[in-house]
Amino acid sequence: MSGGVDSSIAAVLLKEQGEEIVGLSMQLWKENGRCCSLDDLWDARRVATQIGIPYYVLNLEKDFENTVVRPFVETYLHGETPSPCILCNNYVKFHHLVEKAAGIGANRVATGHYARVKYDEALGRWLLLRGRDRNKDQSYFLFGMTQDQLSKTIFPLGDLTKPEVREIARLRGLPTSEKPESQEICFVQGRSYADFVEEYSGIEANRSGDIVTEDGEVVGTHAGIHKYTGRPQYVVRIEPQLNRIVIGEDPQRTSFTVRDHNWIAIDKLTEPIRCDVQIRNRFEPKPATVSLQNDEIAVEFDAPQRAITPGQAAVFYWNDVVVGGGWIQR
Amino acid sequence: MRPEVVAAMMPVFTEHFGNASSIHWFGQQAKAMMDDARQQVARLINAETAEVVFVSGGTEADNLAIRGIADSQRAKGRHIITSRIEHHAVLHTCKDLEKQGYDVTWLPVSRDGLVDPEDLRKAIRPDTILITIMHANNEIGTIQPLEEIGQIAEDADVYFHSDGVQSTGKIPVDVRKLKVDLYSMSSHKIHGPKGVGALFVRKGTILKPTMTGGGHERNRRSGTENVAGIVGFGEAARLAREGLKTDMPRVATLRDRLEAGLKSKIEFIHVNARNAPRLPNTSNIMVDYAEGEGLVISLDLKGVAVSTGSACSSGSLEPSHVLTAIGKTPDEAHGSLRFSLSTMTTEEDVDYVVETLPGIVERLRELSPYYKKV
Numbered sequence: 001m002s003g004g005v006d007s008s009i010a011a012v013l014l015k016e017q018g019e020e021i022v023g024l025s026m027q028l029w030k031e032n033g034r035c036c037s038l039d040d041l042w043d044a045r046r047v048a049t050q051i052g053i054p055y056y057v058l059n060l061e062k063d064f065e066n067t068v069v070r071p072f073v074e075t076y077l078h079g080e081t082p083s084p085c086i087l088c089n090n091y092v093k094f095h096h097l098v099e100k101a102a103g104i105g106a107n108r109v110a111t112g113h114y115a116r117v118k119y120d121e122a123l124g125r126w127l128l129l130r131g132r133d134r135n136k137d138q139s140y141f142l143f144g145m146t147q148d149q150l151s152k153t154i155f156p157l158g159d160l161t162k163p164e165v166r167e168i169a170r171l172r173g174l175p176t177s178e179k180p181e182s183q184e185i186c187f188v189q190g191r192s193y194a195d196f197v198e199e200y201s202g203i204e205a206n207r208s209g210d211i212v213t214e215d216g217e218v219v220g221t222h223a224g225i226h227k228y229t230g231r232p233q234y235v236v237r238i239e240p241q242l243n244r245i246v247i248g249e250d251p252q253r254t255s256f257t258v259r260d261h262n263w264i265a266i267d268k269l270t271e272p273i274r275c276d277v278q279i280r281n282r283f284e285p286k287p288a289t290v291s292l293q294n295d296e297i298a299v300e301f302d303a304p305q306r307a308i309t310p311g312q313a314a315v316f317y318w319n320d321v322v323v324g325g326g327w328i329q330r
Numbered sequence: 331m332r333p334e335v336v337a338a339m340m341p342v343f344t345e346h347f348g349n350a351s352s353i354h355w356f357g358q359q360a361k362a363m364m365d366d367a368r369q370q371v372a373r374l375i376n377a378e379t380a381e382v383v384f385v386s387g388g389t390e391a392d393n394l395a396i397r398g399i400a401d402s403q404r405a406k407g408r409h410i411i412t413s414r415i416e417h418h419a420v421l422h423t424c425k426d427l428e429k430q431g432y433d434v435t436w437l438p439v440s441r442d443g444l445v446d447p448e449d450l451r452k453a454i455r456p457d458t459i460l461i462t463i464m465h466a467n468n469e470i471g472t473i474q475p476l477e478e479i480g481q482i483a484e485d486a487d488v489y490f491h492s493d494g495v496q497s498t499g500k501i502p503v504d505v506r507k508l509k510v511d512l513y514s515m516s517s518h519k520i521h522g523p524k525g526v527g528a529l530f531v532r533k534g535t536i537l538k539p540t541m542t543g544g545g546h547e548r549n550r551r552s553g554t555e556n557v558a559g560i561v562g563f564g565e566a567a568r569l570a571r572e573g574l575k576t577d578m579p580r581v582a583t584l585r586d587r588l589e590a591g592l593k594s595k596i597e598f599i600h601v602n603a604r605n606a607p608r609l610p611n612t613s614n615i616m617v618d619y620a621e622g623e624g625l626v627i628s629l630d631l632k633g634v635a636v637s638t639g640s641a642c643s644s645g646s647l648e649p650s651h652v653l654t655a656i657g658k659t660p661d662e663a664h665g666s667l668r669f670s671l672s673t674m675t676t677e678e679d680v681d682y683v684v685e686t687l688p689g690i691v692e693r694l695r696e697l698s699p700y701y702k703k704v
Contacts, residue, residue: 054631058623103621103697104631105628105693
């Protein structure tokens with residue numbers, strides 16, 4: 001329970017279905033000795049009290065720093081664009097939190113994600129599907145879930161739309177019904193990513209280097225590679241070893257490989273498959289072929305795509321079903 | 331709260347709602363009730379009625395005592411002696427004074443949490459202005475050799491404050507015998523209402539008030555008195571004094587039953603500070619190979635409210651400074667449970683815990699990578 005409306009309603013719905021539930025919040029990050037999400041935890045506690053469920057705050061600061069914050073910073077310093085929310089789902093929520101829940105005797109964990117889980121008898125596998133609300137769908141952020149994790153997960157909002165969720169909250173008079181969406185990465189809050197990376201890693205704010213063309217011609221100076229991502233139109237590539245940023249034509253590519261992949265709808269890749277591939281959060285999936293090449297998972301789009309960004313996740317879909325995914329490497 | 335306490339407080343809300351500092355008759359009535367309460371609190375610790383100053387709780391009592399002396403004695407010196415296992419109200423106040431230029435000596439404690447009076451004697455300097463050492467510890471229950479400490483303070487002519495929040499009402503307290511100049515107390519620790527406490531200030535003690543204003547409480551603590559709270563505190567103090575010889579030995583027996591029961595049913599558990607004189611109601615139990623957070627939540631879900639470390643530190647990863655000071659590793663500290671019993675605890679309650687905890691420990695140990703190796 002984050003204190004937001006989604007997880008609050010997830011709890012409300014389960015409670016109304018007669019499930020025996022325990023509300024849990026995660027204390028993840030502290031800055032200057034203050035918990036950054038304290039007000040939100042108070043909201044979560046108020047909701048839990050209102051619906052009459054036990055509620056606890058679990059301290060997962062260490063796990064969060066090790067598996068989300070540090071990799072986030074390191075990814076930037078390597079010239080890639082990180083996806084901390086996916087790491088948080090993979091490691092903090094569906095690994096450490098699930099384990100803590102098991103410790104207090106809870107055999108399943110529910111969250112307020114907009115996604116669906118179902119067991120497919122024919123395949124003998126747990127499937128992850130997009131949420132019914134295509135605008136809010138969060139399946140992209142969940143591609144790392146294992147079969148074991150999916151078997152213990154409930155997404156009560158999977159069949160609802162955000163407006164429906166707000167309406168439920170309003171009707172129940174929940175204190176969080178009108179809370180705005182959180183848009184920022186929780187631990188960065190109110191700063192630029194570059195500022196956070198500097199503060200956390202203790203690197204000098206100004207680590208200037210060259211901006212060069214593909215031919216190696218120096219055309220300018222940058223103030224630190226962590227201030228750039230592959231997304232702005234003309235950054236072709238970031239070379240951390242040389243502290244250089246390469247600019248050029250907006251690159252359109254059809255193929256790339258992924259690392260640390262995870263399969264959900266299939267056990268493993270034995271022959272090439274056709275699917276739709278999503279390469280960032282707000283991106284309409286495009287048809288592609290996914291195959292095994294030299295022990296690596298390779299993706300070949302039917303048509304060239306812009307901004308295939310190292311560090312972002314590529315998630316493979318069969319319509320609403322998540323086949324699997326991995327991290328874009330080049 | 332004890333029902334008698336609630337009953338004593340009710341008339342303050344419904345009939346005697348006057349401001350105790352007013353001249354008019356219903357203010358006077360409130361004042362009289364408050365002074366009856368003052369007498370009850372004074373009797374509990376063998377003080378004179380006029381030596382009891384009501385404040386908002388134990389934290390304020392500690393702040394008033396320590397800051398009040400530090401401020402009034404600046405001309406004499408800036409050295410303060412305390413221990414490493416004080417409550418945060420003392421610990422953080424002393425740390426704050428350190429930042430303001432005071433010099434603080436932090437006395438170590440033994441593995442059972444006891445201060446060595448010899449260490450104290452050696453730490454005293456000509457510029458020492460205050461010794462503040464708690465009477466009994468809130469996490470492990472260790473009772474300090476306060477009489478001995480008080481004698482050392484008197485011999486050295488240094489003001490002596492003791493945080494008596496945990497000991498008041500649980501063990502006999504005689505401020506004359508203990509030779510304390512200042513002694514902190516809290517109402518809710520003896521089944522009184524929250525938000526009220528008291529500081530014993532020995533007659534003649536020069537204390538600079540931390541709260542200034544209308545000069546309430548004989549200029550020791552300004553602010554309109556929490557009359558209902560004070561009246562409730564007074565009744566709680568009366569009941570506590572009555573129960574010292576009857577209730578507390580029974581509580582100690584229950585505590586022993588709890589510890590013996592758990593030890594007979596669970597492997598690898600230890601009672602912290604077992605060899606020191608302890609409060610009758612506090613038991614700190616270390617469970618190896620089981621994660622503390624999981625223990626506390628699992629017990630709470632079964633209706634048993636315990637804590638790891640002190641109650642104020644929940645949600646924190648910092649290991650308890652008390653358990654660290656008695657030589658526990660951070661992991662050991664996290665796996666330590668603090669059970670608090672009271673006059674309202676029954677034998678059935680204790681037996682329920684003894685039946686419930688083993689299953690919880692077993693479940694958590696199944697998840698522990700360390701346990702499997704044992």
